[in-house]
Amino acid sequence: MPERLIPGAPAPDFTLKNSEGRDVSLKDFRGRKTVVYFYPAASTPGCTKEACEFRDSLASLRQAGYDVLGISPDPVDKLARFTAAEGLNFPLLSDEDHAVAEAYGAWGEKKNYGRTYEGLIRSTVVVDPQGSVAVAQYNVRATGHVAKLRRDLKLDV
Template sequence: MAEKLTPGDTAPAFTLKDATGADVSLSDYRGRNTIVYFYPAAATPGCTKQACDFRDSLASLQAAGYEVLGISPDPVGKLASFADAQGLTFPLLSDEDHAVAEAYAAWGEKKNYGRTYEGLIRSTVVVDPDGKVAVAQYNVRATGHVAKLRKDLKLEEVG
């Protein structure tokens, strides 16, 4: 497993398919602050809550100069259904072989109900306009994460 990213590191480059099957690259977002968040599985309760929080905060995040990309190991078809069902308007990217999650240290050993296994670690990395890591958060909670991230980025809460 890769070392956890820290502020100042160069964010690993990637190109993944979005929910429409189009290629999306981190380099497409060069010159903008980009929130890259990793979530375990589309359409599960926690991941739906987190995605909807990003959806509901998207306009204010974009107004503050931040774009949002969600990455999971789900296939493109499942992402398309999830985006449609929840009205998600930011890109959801398919990392089925979890290579990008591994590069971002968002894939590794997890424990659940006494069982140890390999899986996606809910994580968020904010990439600055120059492609450097500005913030790296691991083992984040689905509920309340967007509000905490806004606070950590010193963005005004709206509403």
């Protein structure tokens, strides 16, 4: 079982390539609140739904002081196609060796149809402006996750 992050812990720093092949680092977002969400695979039904929910909610999240970063084990070219196909308006980052997912506790044992395997655990971590974990959610559902996160962050009150 991977070590899960808890509120108050420092968020592991990372630098990953975005869908345009440019480096994006967590430290670039210091001073703002950052939603870092991990999803298994671009262009799959659940991941598409979740990404589109973040896309559709991005303006109000930014207004509340939040940036959004999506991370998956997909290669950069697949992220570029996904971004273009869905009109995504936030960075998607490629973690092909899943080192960042492991550091965030978002990589580990999964079960599907009676099969056990290692894979990405759909997770969301909110990093505060100082670089510490404010919220850590694991095994989240793709559909409705953004609405639940907004409620948890008290953005829809």
